[in-house]
Amino acid sequence: MGFKSVLCVTGSDHSDQDVRTAAGLCAEVGAYLSVLIMSPPPLVMSSPSLGDGIPEWPGQRAQAIARLDKRFRQIERFSQDMARLEKTSREIQKLLRATSLCYDVDTDYCDQANVGDAVRQRAHCTDLTIVGTALLNDNNLGPLVINGSLFDTGKPVLVVPKGAEATLSPRRVLVGWDSRVEASRAVREALDLLSGADEVRVALVDPEATCNGYGAEPGADIAAYLTRHGARVSVDRLPSAGKPVATVLAQHAIDTSADMIVMGAYGSRRLRERLFGGVTRWIVGKPPLPLFLAR
Template sequence: MGFKTVLCLTGADHSDQDIRTAAGLCAEVGAHLSVRIIPAPMLAMSYLPIGDGIPEWPTGRGQTMATLNNRYRQIDRFSQDVPRLERRSKDIQRLLRAMCLSYDVDTDYPDATGLGEVVRQHARCADLTLVGPALLNDSILGPLVINGSLFDTGKPVLIVPDGAEATLWPRRVLVGWDSRLEACRAVREALGLLCAAQEVCVALVDPKANYNGNGAEPGADIAAYLTRHGARVSVDRLPSGGKPVAAVLAQHAIDRSADMIVMGAYGSRRLRERLFGGVTRWIFEKPILPLFMAR
């Protein structure tokens, strides 16, 4: 499938690095770039509806005053954020106009509890969400954006660490395969770039015949599927030697001179924060390669 809309979420104080990376990808494949600017949420409080009166709480006047103080702090924070976000929006639009891209730029003002839903809404209307170095280094926005775009959307995420060469036309791609649903979805979402690549290496770590849907020759089924779509596929079955699967795949990506790793994103809802931690550890400890993930 072609990537026609790329979503890039950026913080109000982030550099232009992620925007430039996303713009480069869009220019490469002729896609539309949708940019959303989001201020760091105030994690200790939420935006409160302003009505005609102040709700009275069972705990008494102290709780009511705390509610009022929170509301005033939110209003003050909002009044400070708006001019800053408007300046950021104008700067980004000026940058993108110079690149002659199809684009739109907008701002959102969600609180911490609503940010995930805002991200999901935008990601559902895009073919791909880019997570660049600025978001990866943002300990507040980063996890919320990855979780919101990767889970519950059915859409893929391209994670590009600092120093990686971002492309949607990779020459060599390593696919981490284990026949699970998440791996199937990652392959399906990456099908266009896999078929255009010069080499696709399907890598299985400690595969077992007739186990987990692998068949008598683990990897042969997915290789045949990709071949019928026109991809040039080889299958490598790798022993872990007691090492973590991620470490084995990362080293094999180096050995095969891969330009990108495609893999499924695993984990329950309760493990989402751990997923972000795992991704960031992968990024900083493993080879500097774009990581294409789907769930």
């Protein structure tokens, strides 16, 4: 199957490093690159009330001036944001013209409420979304892009943290397995990566042998599935020793010199994930190496 079309989302005020990372990955597998540049959500400026330095007399005139002032500031902000988007677009197109890639560069100016929809629309028609360091560290735009890519698309996301060497041809891969549908989807989406790796380690934290769930021999079923697809698999059953599952998985990935972690995203309900965190939220916040997510 492979990855033939890749989406990279970046902010208009970000560096070009995320695009360079995505371009390198596309060159590695011969994929088409779509770049979406998004403007930071505009500031919401409320109209000053009559008691905030505006004379009460004449009231209607003061309110009209306040409305005009707010409108002027919105237009000024819009003009600045559009100029920044166009400048970033020109710079990225210049960067990509120097490569041998097939690509397109698009811009979108929208508020926070519409970021997810804008990303989802484009992610539907690509095989993989790349979330680079700059986007990952953008607390306003990053989470909206990740949510827009993962929810309602059925498409995977590759998170590339600072300092990580990203590749779509990893030699050693750690699969975080919990027998849930999200983990199964992640394995299916990463099948080409896994079958081409030198070593795949399926990691289960505190698994229990049951007639359902993990099965009588935890990890044996997914290992057999991957083996049938040509992957070289071993199963690691790890005790948590009271530590969070994410901590155990991250440390095991480091101990085994993994190049990438593959795991399902948001296994719990979305609202609960937002309020209380979870494996995905913790590891996306501080991933030790590239993280391949699917839901």
